Amino acid sequence: MGELRLMKGNEAFAEALIRAGADGYFGYPITPQSEVIEYLMAEKPHERTGMVVLQAESELASINMLYGGAGAGKKVATSSSSPGISLMLEGISYMAGAELPCVILNVQRGGPGLGTIQPSQSDYFQATKGGGHGDYRLLVLAPASVQEMSDFVPLAFDLAFKYRNPVMILSDGVIGQMMEKVELFDPIPRWTDEEVIEKNGDWATVGKRPGRERNIITSLDLDPYSMERHNHDLFAKYKKMEEEEVRWEELNTEDAEYFIVAYGSASRISQKAIDLARAEGIKVGLIRPITLYPFPYKVLQEKVQKGAKGFLTVELNMGQMIEDVQLAVKDNAKVEFFGHVGGVIPTPEEVVEALKTKIIGG
Amino acid sequence: MELTADKIKELVVKPENKVYAKTPLLTDKTLSYCPGCGHGVAHRILMELVEEMGLENDTIGIAPVGCSVLAYEFMNVDMQEAAHGRAPALATAIKRLWPGKFVFTYQGDGDLAAIGGNETLHACNRGENITIIFINNGIYGMTGGQMAPTTLPGMRTSTSPYGRDTHMMGNPLKMTEIVAMLPGTYFVTRQAVHTAKHARKAKKAIKKAIEVQLEGKGTSFVEIVSNCNSGWKMTPVKANQWLEENMLDYYHLGDIKVDGKLVKEIV
Ligand SMILES: Cc1ncc(C[n+]2csc(CCOP(=O)(O)OP(=O)(O)O)c2C)c(N)n1
Ligand code: SF4
Ligand SMILES: [Mg+2]
Numbered sequence: 001m002g003e004l005r006l007m008k009g010n011e012a013f014a015e016a017l018i019r020a021g022a023d024g025y026f027g028y029p030i031t032p033q034s035e036v037i038e039y040l041m042a043e044k045p046h047e048r049t050g051m052v053v054l055q056a057e058s059e060l061a062s063i064n065m066l067y068g069g070a071g072a073g074k075k076v077a078t079s080s081s082s083p084g085i086s087l088m089l090e091g092i093s094y095m096a097g098a099e100l101p102c103v104i105l106n107v108q109r110g111g112p113g114l115g116t117i118q119p120s121q122s123d124y125f126q127a128t129k130g131g132g133h134g135d136y137r138l139l140v141l142a143p144a145s146v147q148e149m150s151d152f153v154p155l156a157f158d159l160a161f162k163y164r165n166p167v168m169i170l171s172d173g174v175i176g177q178m179m180e181k182v183e184l185f186d187p188i189p190r191w192t193d194e195e196v197i198e199k200n201g202d203w204a205t206v207g208k209r210p211g212r213e214r215n216i217i218t219s220l221d222l223d224p225y226s227m228e229r230h231n232h233d234l235f236a237k238y239k240k241m242e243e244e245e246v247r248w249e250e251l252n253t254e255d256a257e258y259f260i261v262a263y264g265s266a267s268r269i270s271q272k273a274i275d276l277a278r279a280e281g282i283k284v285g286l287i288r289p290i291t292l293y294p295f296p297y298k299v300l301q302e303k304v305q306k307g308a309k310g311f312l313t314v315e316l317n318m319g320q321m322i323e324d325v326q327l328a329v330k331d332n333a334k335v336e337f338f339g340h341v342g343g344v345i346p347t348p349e350e351v352v353e354a355l356k357t358k359i360i361g362g
Numbered sequence: 363m364e365l366t367a368d369k370i371k372e373l374v375v376k377p378e379n380k381v382y383a384k385t386p387l388l389t390d391k392t393l394s395y396c397p398g399c400g401h402g403v404a405h406r407i408l409m410e411l412v413e414e415m416g417l418e419n420d421t422i423g424i425a426p427v428g429c430s431v432l433a434y435e436f437m438n439v440d441m442q443e444a445a446h447g448r449a450p451a452l453a454t455a456i457k458r459l460w461p462g463k464f465v466f467t468y469q470g471d472g473d474l475a476a477i478g479g480n481e482t483l484h485a486c487n488r489g490e491n492i493t494i495i496f497i498n499n500g501i502y503g504m505t506g507g508q509m510a511p512t513t514l515p516g517m518r519t520s521t522s523p524y525g526r527d528t529h530m531m532g533n534p535l536k537m538t539e540i541v542a543m544l545p546g547t548y549f550v551t552r553q554a555v556h557t558a559k560h561a562r563k564a565k566k567a568i569k570k571a572i573e574v575q576l577e578g579k580g581t582s583f584v585e586i587v588s589n590c591n592s593g594w595k596m597t598p599v600k601a602n603q604w605l606e607e608n609m610l611d612y613y614h615l616g617d618i619k620v621d622g623k624l625v626k627e628i629v
Contacts, residue, residue: 024459052458057484061451064444064481068452071442072422074459094445193460205440205456207463208419216434218425218443 002183009149009176010035012184013079013105013169016153018045021190022103023074024052026065028084031117032173033107036079049190059084063091063104070100071217073196073204075157079105081173082123083114085131092166093132096234097219101160103153104138105169107176108316110342118343119173121264124320127170128293135231137238139167139245140292142263146180154188159245163237164203170292172316174265174345238294247290248299252278256285258359259303260351261325262314263289266339270314273351284355292321300328310334310359314351317341334359385413387438394432398598400588401430403555404497407565408468409437411572421464422456424449426478428470429503429590447478450485453492464575466493471512472502475537479511482537489546489580493571496538496583499590500609507593511535514612519593534612538585539628542619548580550619554587554610556602567617580622587613 007015014036017025025045027037037055045051056062062078069076080088085106095102106127110120125131127140139159141152149171156167191199197206205215221227252274253259262270267288277284287303289296300311310333313322319337326335338354340346363369387409395401412421418439425433427446434441444452449467457465474482474496485492501519502508508521512534516525526534542550549571553564564586571582587609591601618626 024455026455052455054454054458056451057480060448061454061481061484064448064451065455067444067448067455068424068442069455069459071452072456072460074455076455076459090445091448098443205422205442206460207422208440210419214434214438215440216443217441218434220431220443 002185004181004183006179007146007182008035008179009143009146009171010079010107011039012146012150012182013153014039014043015184016150017077018043018049018051019185019187020154020157021049021075021188022051022077022157023190024054024065024069024076025078026054026056026062026069026076027078027080028056028059028062030081030084032109032119032176033079033081033105035176036105049187051190059087060090063088063095066102067091067095067098067100070095070102071098071205073200073206075191077103077105079107081107081109082111082120085123085126089126089132092138093134093136094219095166096132096136096138097134098217099164099234100166100217101157101164102166103156103160103169104166105171108170108172116343117173119265119345120316120341120343121172121266122317122320122341123170124292124315124317127168128295128324136234137241137293139163139165139241139294140170141167142170142290142292143175144264144267144288145175146178146182149175150182150184154185163241165237170264172264242294245291246294246296246298248296249288249290251286251288253285253287253303256283257307257309258282258284258355259287259308259311260284260314260355261287261289261300261311261321263292263321266314266316266346269346269348270351272348273355276348277352277355282355282360289321295324297324297328300325304329304332308333310336312351312355312359313337314346315339316345385410387413387418389436389438391435393436395429396592398589398591398601399429400499400555400586401497403561404468404495404564404586404588405433405436407555407561407568408466408495409439411565411569412439412464415569415572417464417572420462421466422460424452424465424467426467426469426473427504428473430468430470430497431504433468447473447476448481449473450478450481450490450492450494454485454488454490457490457492461491464493464572466495468495469497470503471496471498471500471510475511475535479537482541483544486541486581486583487544487546489548491575491578491580493575493582494584495568496585497588498585498613499588499593500534501590501593503590503593507590507595514608536613538583538618541581541583542624542628546581547583547619548622549574549582551583551617552585552587552613552615554605554615556589556605585613587615
């Protein structure tokens with residue numbers, strides 16, 4: 001059993017970065033995630049593992065620091081909240097284009113604009129459909145507990161390097177701020193410079209090596225045919241993610257006729273709602289997508305084939321993931337949405353009520 | 363005997379006839395620069411130094427967005443291509459994660475002084491142990507000759523067709539003087555490469571800039587006042603004359619900060 005601690009989600013993420021053997025963290029303060037950089041600064045990771053932590057002058061700078069560090073073969077990460085992620089989209093698009101691995105945490109708050117510092121899930125489209133310019137995808141993991149704020153860090157690094165693609169951990173102000181018991185994983189040593197060269201030296205700018213051509217990190221290609229090929233190569237990679245990396249969790253689904261689809265903090269509220277509904281004899285289960293991209297379309301389709309009567313998506317936004325649920329379910333069953341925005345948190349009772357009026361009785 | 367190109371090569375190209383050789387750290391790819399453009403000379407000087415100083419396998423360079431966006435096609439070392447203006451941010455992380463490498467950025471005036479002004483200031487202010495090569499040609503060469511923050515007063519560009527109006531657009535931004543005022547910079551100089559004499563001096567300055575980084579002293583910053591004959595709509599010869607008479611009158615050549623101390627009054 002690993003070390004047990006009571007921590008905020010943001011702190012668990014920060015501690016997990018150090019333990020996952022991250023080489024560098026670059027970030028800019030913004031509520032509700034500033035605990036990440038505060039925790040890192042207090043922990044002196046440079047003394048613990050040699051990890052570099054730097055407060056950048058902006059999110060534009062942080063993400064471009066990630067570009068540089070990742071392009072040089074190192075494990076790098078950043079975190080921010082919604083307005084800061086908007087600033088990072090330039091760099092994220094460049095990193096997707098140049099195929100660079102990194103981990104980006106978004107502890108979402110409400111928008112648009114400066115919006116609110118309260119929790120939200122309204123960056124779902126931005127995270128899962130590209131967000132920045134150009135055709136690209138991020139691999140998106142959605143933690144629903146402080147435990148997962150820690151556990152998803154090494155997983156995200158593995159996936160980032162496996163696919164040489166940015167991985168986003170799409171969290172929200174609830175998960176970032178709440179305190180829970182977390183079992184910390186045992187530290188993974190940082191790669192030595194020799195290991196970085198051995199693992200990534202065939203593509204990363206680690207300094208030219210005798211016997212190989214120079215390495216170039218770029219997203220630019222002015223030859224239309226070659227650029228078209230590059231786009232196709234990227235999409236072949238995304239297809240592989242869709243085939244191999246879909247992750248989800250089911251709760252009370254064995255006998256379920258109705259399904260709530262929810263991720264992150266909305267899935268925690270929905271769990272409670274399912275207990276209440278089951279107590280009233282409603283056969284409802286939870287499908288919690290863990291990867292938002294790739295999305296578990298097939299899981300939903302299987303439920304439809306087995307006779308699912310309806311799906312309620314619960315989100316802290318105006319209805320974004322519902323579009324993916326609709327893509328999976330089509331007209332084969334009822335799909336409805338329930339949510340709150342602006343930092344208003346849905347109650348389990350409201351979710352049960354929505355299930356009754358919009359799906360069962362509707 | 364018919365003198366074909368191959369035959370001439372055979373007769374003339376002999377070790378004893380050799381007076382100059384292109385450094386192998388410039389690739390054989392034809393430069394994308396206009397004939398007479400300062401970018402080519404600056405590339406050569408930098409890569410010659412990397413070779414002469416034995417840094418071929420210990421260099422990571424960063425290309426900007428601008429005419430030198432393809433610098434990585436010409437500079438035969440490990441290179442990254444940054445988003446417009448962000449090169450100092452990339453360099454910051456690379457150097458901190460690979461402190462033993464020589465890390466440089468190569469940036470135009472639009473890249474460094476306009477869109478990347480913030481990244482430049484903060485990297486220099488933190489005293490990042492990197493070398494910044496700043497090619498100031500007073501214009502956006504790549505996008506077809508628009509006004510830059512460094513465009514001279516009254517200078518015509520495609521977005522200041524009646525000449526830069528300083529009431530509307532302010533005066534040319536002297537980034538080099540600004541970064542020299544920051545404690546993080548250790549060596550700051552302004553050079554030119556439009557004549558052999560200037561190029562030789564510039565080479566000495568860049569060598570010093572590299573040495574400063576290798577000694578871990580802080581940011582070294584080399585501005586090169588350059589030309590853009592295409593953007594300025596002049597012949598290469600005329601462009602160099604214009605540079606001498608106008609650019610150098612505003613952008614004075616010489617060291618501004620040496621060994622961490624200002625050696626010139628900043629005006
Ligand atoms: C975000 C962004 N904005 C604008 C551009 C278009 N753009 C490309 S190069 C350039 C100006 C380059 O000028 P400079 O840095 O002076 O380089 P030069 O070509 O003169 O060497 C601009 C505006 C871009 N590529 N990216
Ligand atoms: S447009 Fe100007 S800066 Fe660009 S290559 Fe031509 S002369 Fe040089
Ligand atoms: Mg320019």
